[in-house]
Amino acid sequence: MIKAxxxxxxxxxxxxxxxxAENHPELKIEVITSREKQGKSLAEVYHWKGKYKDLIFEEPVVDKIAPKVEVAFLCVPAGxxxxxxxxxxxxxxxxxxxxADFRFKSISLFEDTYKLTYLYPELNEKAVYGLCEIFTEDIKKADLIANPGCYPTSILLPLIPLVKERLIDIDFIIADSKSGVSGAGRKADLYYSFCEVNxxxxxxxxxxxxxxxxxxxxxxxxxxKEIKVVFTPHLLPINRGIFSTIYLRSxxxxxxxxxxxxxxxxKRPFVSICAEGIIPTIKEVRGTNLCKIGLFEDKKRGFVVIVSVIDNLIKGASGQALQNxxxxxxxxxxxxxxxSPFFV
Known part of the structure; x- marks a missing residue:
């Protein structure tokens, strides 16, 4: 068992x-941390009934935790x-x-995007972008993985092979994406409250x-070469899931x-290309690590339309981390x- x-x-x-992790035969969660909940168990805080119910939240003190584990999953904010x-x-x-701390190869781009100062440029050099189906061989040799963002996962998986093979006009890419509310994280914010979203x-x-x-x-x-993408995110009144509609020319x-x-x-188990004419839905991937992709053509107007769906909490976050x-x-x-998805 690999301790984490x-x-x-x-x-x-x-x-x-x-x-x-409860269903992973080779992974054992040895330590969980929370400053706010330290000293309490999963059962006390969340009424957890699974095998980790007795795990106690600790302070995130690396010197105490590191000797106990082989891998650390960092579920913390940028910076x-x-x-x-x-x-x-x-x-x-x-x-x-x-x-996002290690997702960018360009440190200046990260600093400009997140308004943060980069502390360890040498770590950026060794970090591997963890889009599993694209950077597989690098991930296998890595010590530091940057788990991709949820929206990028839904957009990059259908586009990278097409860009790589020069099959689309790279000067015209529009991505229109919709996410469930959990994509904003677990926080108290009026904008994401029930009455504001429902x-x-x-x-x-x-x-x-x-x-x-x-x-x-x-x-x-x-x-x-440099690519520019017109990207517009939207908030869906659902808990989880991402539906990206991508407009291209080819x-x-x-x-x-x-x-x-x-x-x-x-040969990749988690990316599925739908049969001709089939529009994938969020319901089909909710609760799974799948990305489902549908392709369509608007011949009258000269556009290709790609639809890509994932569960933002799994393929867009924790599932992809486990795949990494x-x-x-x-x-x-x-x-x-x-x-197998949660259909209801």
Missing amino acids: AIIGATGYTGLELLRL KAQELAYQFLKYKVKVIDFS DDFKAYKIASHRHNPEIEEKLSLFAE KHPLKVLRDCLENFYQ FNLMFGLPEEMGLSF
């Missing part, structure tokens, strides 16, 4: 990771992970970071969302694009992860 710590275990991603990662890596503990649907952070530069940087890597028949994606992902864990430790990448 979850640093920041009281947020949605930390709790989701705990839930998933908080750098120091923790630096300390854990000194103890030879592998790190999977949920924040029976409503709204765009937010138009032309200013922090995932936009992350998407552009990764696509530019495969295009070998000189190639739709079958060529579909064949490209099917061939690229044919599996790859890092030489385990089957689907181990401990579900293909």
